[in-house]
Structures are given as structure tokens and as C-alpha cells.
Amino acid sequence: MELTHKSGRQETAAHDLPPAIELRGISKAFGPVQANKDINFSVAKGTIHGIIGENGAGKSTLMSILYGFYKADAGEVLINGQTTLIPDSQAAISAGIGMVFQHFKLVENFTVLENVILGAEDGAMLRPSLAKARKELTRLAKEYELNVNPDTLVEELSVGHKQRVEILKALYRHADILILDEPTGVLTPAEADHLFRIFDGLKKQGKTIILITHKLREIMDITDTVSVMRRGEMTATVKTSETSPEHLAELMVGRKVLLEVSKTPARPGASVLEVENLRVVDEDKVERLKGVSLQLRAGEILGIAGVAGNGQSELLEVLAGMQTATGSVRLNGQELDLTGAKSDARTRRKKGIAHVPEDRHDEGLILEFSAWENIAFGYEDDPAYNKGMLMDNAALRAETHAKMERFDVRPPHPRLEAKNFSGGNQQKIVLAREIERNPDLLLIGQPTRGVDIGAIEFIHQRIVELRDQGKAILLVSVELDEIMSLSDRIAVMFDGQIMGERRPEETDEKELGLLMAGINRKAN
């Protein structure tokens, strides 16, 4: 609070302008849960302000209040020094607030142009609106490096381009304050860099940007000031130049956090997995894997890096028994069936392959089912869970409770539905199910996607522990940081092929980035 005031006053003095946005005493409760508690902060015009906090810290609630989705129980919002009521999204738009949600609010089978004008049309007929928007988009594209073909259907765009459409939507509505919720979560490093360049351009034009994220590096790289939220409260607002990632992490979690994974050098043992010339052709006859070969030994972590959609998912699916393929896969020297009845996930599990899928919502859990039911999936025929023909639900619940305790799942209630846990805790449930089966090979995809910083630390530690027990781990992640810090070897995939293999201590993000783009300098 003290800091808020100080920095606020300094900015005001410097620019002699009221802050672009100021919150005073905002509180919001959902039943007994106090999501926001007496939040005060202000953002100076033309600056980039970061808000960080773990999942459930109240960031999204706060932004939803700003965008008119929720009404605050108490407090007021000032825009450019004027008290402003924001009862609905329309009011937020009129007040010059634009929001780019984490999950894009785009109509997939509309063109870019149609998405941009939706809700901001200039009359009952579309033609004049479309013509105006086309001109305006050309201008904005030039001014802010926001190039998107206005006539492309949104569903044909890459994630990075979809995000640009969202930003264009906000700018088309004359937004002066742009709020972005976890904007880089789905972007490649190159796309993220481009986004930050866009931010620079916006900032130069006097736009104010509020960036919600849990990535400390982003905060350090591009923000001017940063606020930390924890358990519904804004615990600090500081100048970015006067803080450090370690300090911010501590403020977020409430204790010291290890940002680096601590691990000893790997001591690889016997070969566990040998993949040769693996090929996958999908339903549309597109070749997704074009002859992938790799080897993985006991007691090591092989990280697969790459931009999403370059075959990593297919590789995981083939190994997990969710996708048929041609080529050869040997587990502990034994050939696996890649097609036919014995190529299914159940057979793979029995042979000692555990799988933490990339998408825990679609493949890892059934969100409407309770935690104990989710713990049973794939292992429901385990004798420990069965009593004759019936399931031994009591035993299963007891077992789930014990697992939840061991994996620090909060709250440790087996009867709670999976959807009621935060992302990190959902992931821990999946991990608890898969890791404790003592697999020879663990396939793990995007282990920390949408997971908060405290849980990331925990999950990384468990993965390293498993390696040290002499298990083979195949890690697929689009987070280069994660790949760099966890892997003993890194293989980079591009266009269905392995572009190259590196040791983390012998490479850097730049080289890996080039490999991810399909450029291999060493080989050529």
C-alpha cells in the first residue's frame, strides 16, 4: 500500500496527468470466499503494468470487475481521474478499456473483419461497416505491426495471429487501456517477442497496458511497474527495475521458491525406449510424424522441444497407445504393436508406460467426476480397487486421500469434482495417478501448463525424483525454460522430424529457437 502511493505520486508528478486507471478499495466476495479484498492500485498513462499472482489469487476476478462482468461489492474505479461505473462490458468498452482474454473470444468461422466489427458496427447494414473496418485495419497493421489478412477465417489462423485479432478488436473500439490475461501462455518464443514489440508500439502511442501473467521473466523484461496478488489481496506494487524474480516469487507464494530445478547429473542405465522410423499419417492424409527415431535410457529425462503442432503430440499419442503408426518401438527390448488390438493404452500401461497427457481437461481427467473416480481411470481393474464384481469405493477413496496428501493436492477431498480444483492441483491428481504406478517409462506432456509457480516447483521435483529412481522420462513441453532446466538431453522437433539433439549445458535458447524454426546450423 505504501509503495502504491509512492509510485503513483511519482508517476503523476512526472506526467502531470491523472493515472489512466485507478482502483480504490475494491472488494468482491463469492459466498464465503473473499476473491478481492480492499484492492488499491493505479497505473500511469502510457506504461506497462504487470499483475502477477498464483492461480486463484484473484487476478481474473479483478479484471472481470474492470470489464463489467462482475459488480464489486465495494470500492470505485477511476478512469483518467473520473469515477466510472462499469455495469457491463459495453460500459467498459465505452470507457476505453479493451480486454484480451486468455481463451480468445472469437467466432471461429467468421473472417477477421467480421470478428473485428462484431458489436461495433456502424449501422444496420454490414457493408459500410466492413469497408470502414478494412481501412482501419490497414492503418492499425502499419502502425503496430499487427498484420493479419482481414479476409481469412479465424479458424485458419495460428494462435499468435488470433491474438492479434483480439488486440485489433480492442484498438478498433478505441481502447486506451489494454488488459491482457496470460497472453504468452500459448505463444512460441518468436510470437511472444513479436507481441512485446507490439506492446512497445502501443506504449509509444500513449496506450496503457495491464499484463496479467505468472511468468516472472516476462514481468522483468517488459513491465514498468508490477503488482503482486496473493489470496485476494494486493500484497505489493513495485517498480520492476527495483525488484528481482526471486523477490517477486516470494511475494507471490509467501515463502522462498526455488526457481531453478535442483538436480544432480543423470546416471543413465540400460536402454528403455528405442523408437525407429516412426511415421503417422492423420485422417486428412497429412503425414504428422516423418520417420522419428530416438532412444531413451533408464534414469534420464529426454526433453522434446518444439513449437506446438510439429508432431510432439502425435509422438506422445503413439507411445501412449492413442494413435496408430508405422515403424518400430521397443520397450525394454520388446517390440510393441503399433496397430491392431494390442496397440491400445491399456496394453501399454500393463507393459509399464505411464502417461500424463498434454491436455489434462480433455485426456487426463473427466472434469465432472470426483477426484477418487479420476484416480481410478485406466487402473479400475486393479485388484486393490475391487471386491469381487463390485468396485471397492471406500478403499479407492482412502487410497485417493493418501495420494492427495502425498502430492499436496489442495483441498485433499476425494469427493470433490475434478473441475473444482485449480490447474496445478488437477495436474497433481493426474501425476499422482500415473507416477505411483512405478512405470518404467513416463510420458509427460506440458506438465506445468496453466499451473502456478508453487505447484510447478513441486511437479518438477517429483519428475526429477522419478528419474533418480532409475525411470525413463519423455518430457514434451512448449516451455523452453522447462525443457532447459529439466532435461538431460533435448531433442527438437520440427515438421514431424527431429531437427537435432543437444545437451542443455551445451546449448542456449537461441540455438534451440532456430532448431524449432527448422534451421540446423550444426548439421549443414
Add this chain to the structure above:
Amino acid sequence: MDFLTLIQILDSTVRLATPLLLACLAGLYSERAGVVDIGLEGKMLVAAFLAGAVSYVTGSVWLGMLAAIAGSTALSMIHGLASITFRGDQLISGVALNFLAAGLTVVVGQAWFGLGGRTPSLSNGGRFEPITLPFADAVADVPVLGPIYEELISGHTLLVYVAFALVPLTWWVLYRTRFGLRLRAVGENPSAVDTAGISVVRLRFTALVIAGVLCGLAGAYLATLAAGFVKDMTAGRGYIALAALIFAKWRPWYALSATLLFGLLEAIGNRYQSIEIGAFEIPVQFMQALPYILTVVILAGFVGKAIPPRAGGSPYVKER
């Protein structure tokens, strides 16, 4: 088959396709807005009953039609209340409406007229008169074109022309107006509409009002064509219209072709009671079952991939 027979079959195709087309367009508006409307059948039935009853009592086909529209729209609003406001299951709400309509029309009809659920036959003032287009008689003798104009294009009742005019109109509304853009958007991704500051609820209710009006016209057409209401007179046309809607991939011009196809099959079934192919005779029941068989085939997904509006069937819940 001679030329005149062909013209006559096509003529009856147009008549039989009209109620399907109206209902299909009603479903199009509703489903494009993300509200699955299996209650087309019930709405049409209630509309047909009200058209028959009110036209008979007042002697005015126009009042009958208004009553039909009012009744059908009222059912549409019940559907909206259950599935939009209270976020109930759209299928269940629609099916409930169909049951309600099937029972209520007969019970009220019996209590009102005592004819076992029928309404009394409509005299001339209670029916729509055929409209003879200009020069229809004059060109009747011109070879080929004459009969096409005189038999096929001219001589239908007002609602037939209205239904066919609604096809380009609907296309224009959907693709050329702000309302159409928002309607299509709310059926695909209501949260996009919501965050753009537009009310999802209001848009969906508007779509249901349009669907109610169109089903009202469809019902009124059926009742006045048959000169009165008969129990269960819609005979599954609401479901056939839904099948046609899927066949049409939720597009207006395709809806026209799809409903014309169904109309043609029905017309052929009516015209040829049995067809002999060599020694084999196709029974009349088979001919009359043709539209229904096609419905099953379409619903089983044999006609390519039809991608429904993505948000169809699910109530909109605002998320954080």
C-alpha cells in the same frame, strides 16, 4: 409421364414444400442463434389448430393467421424461458412442447367444437384464395412456358409466395445485416458476443420470436390448405423440417432445395399409389414413407459433413 403430369407433380411439390420451408427457416433462425428447436412440430400444430378454429369462428383467415402466429410465438417464448432464461435442456423443453401441443389441440378442440379434435370445415372467407398472377390466363396456351407459368408459378395462395420470398430475405438478413452477423455469432460463440457488449439473451429471444412467427405461418398454411384442423395434422413435418435444416447445413438457399426435395418425394408418393417395375410392384406404403426414409438417412449422416452452429444446444453461462 407426359409434360402436364410433370408440371402437376412439381406444382404439388411447391404446395407440399411450403410448410416445410417455413418451418425449416424457423429452425434456421433459432438454431443459428444457438437454440436447438425440436419444438417446431408442436408450434406448427398449435398454429394450425388456432388458424383452423379462429378462422372458422371469425370467418376471417387473417384473424386466424394472427392467432396462429400468437400461439406459436407463445410456445416459442416458453421454450426461451426454459432454455435461455433458466438454462434448461433445449431438447427436453422442445419435446415437452411437442407433447403439450399434441394433447392440448385435441382436448381444446373437442371441448370447443365436439368433433373429436377436428375443427369444422372452413368456408371460402376462412381460407386463403389462390392468387392468379397477371397474364396467367393469357399465356396458358403458349407451349411449355405457358403451363409452367400458369400451373406451376401462378395460382398459389399468398403464404406460398411469402415462404419462397423469405429465402432470399433470410439470406440477406443473415449475411448482409448487423442483426444477421450477431445472430450467426451468438450461435457460434456466445461469449464473443457477450464480451463485445451485446446481450446474448436478447439476441436468442429475438431469434425465437422469428421462429415462432414463421412456425405460425407454417401452421396457418396447413390448416387453411386442408380447410380445417385435423388431429396430428402436422404428421412429423416439424421433424422433417429439422432434417431438411441439417441437410441444408443451416443455410437459406440450401434449405429451399432440401425442402423442395422432401416436397417432391411426398408429391410422388401421393401421385403414384403404386409403381410397377417389371413383375415387381412397389407398394403404396413404401412410396408414402419416402420422405420419412430420407429423413432417417439424412439424420444418420449419410449426406456429407454438416457442421451445426457450434454453440447449439448449450445454454450460455457467463464465465470469468
